[in-house]
Amino acid sequence: MNTERTLSEFHILRELAEDVYERLTESAIRIFSEDGPCLFEVDGATGLKSCWEEMCYYFKEGGCRFALDKQNLMVYMYNVLEGEIAKLKQHERDSAWLRTKKGAEWDCEDESERDVNPVCSEDIRDHVIDEYLKYAAWKYESESLDKYMEQFN
Numbered sequence: 001m002n003t004e005r006t007l008s009e010f011h012i013l014r015e016l017a018e019d020v021y022e023r024l025t026e027s028a029i030r031i032f033s034e035d036g037p038c039l040f041e042v043d044g045a046t047g048l049k050s051c052w053e054e055m056c057y058y059f060k061e062g063g064c065r066f067a068l069d070k071q072n073l074m075v076y077m078y079n080v081l082e083g084e085i086a087k088l089k090q091h092e093r094d095s096a097w098l099r100t101k102k103g104a105e106w107d108c109e110d111e112s113e114r115d116v117n118p119v120c121s122e123d124i125r126d127h128v129i130d131e132y133l134k135y136a137a138w139k140y141e142s143e144s145l146d147k148y149m150e151q152f153n
Contacts, residue, residue, distance in 0.1 A: 017099040025132040059137035081125040100127045
């Protein structure tokens with residue numbers, strides 16, 4: 001038994017939410033990686049091997065070359081993440097939402113005035129993208145992505 005650890009609702013919630021976010025991120029990256037190139041690969045010219053590599057390019061370069069590519073990429077990303085969030089158990093969804101910006105704001109509101117069930121999957125989805133997928137994309141490296149990025153630098 002670890003005697004240095006102090007039992008705390010805050011720590012339990014944080015650790016549960018962190019586990020949920022890590023699972024969502026890993027699951028989404030796996031799905032994106034299993035898909036072939038989904039947006040830019042119209043004529044085989046990019047050499048990118050998966051939709052995940054396209055997302056990594058998008059996050060690293062700060063956008064797509066065409067507005068339609070960006071819109072399609074975001075819709076696809078949202079759909080995959082919302083599907084994965086829907087698979088969560090209610091307590092997992094609740095703990096993940098409480099770690100979002102809106103969850104933290106809700107937690108600070110007067111209990112008598114706040115919504116009794118404010119959990120929103122879109123808030124969780126956006127948190128996964130902003131805090132986890134973007135970071136994973138920045139860390140991701142591959143020869144095909146490097147070659148593609150060199151074309152525009």
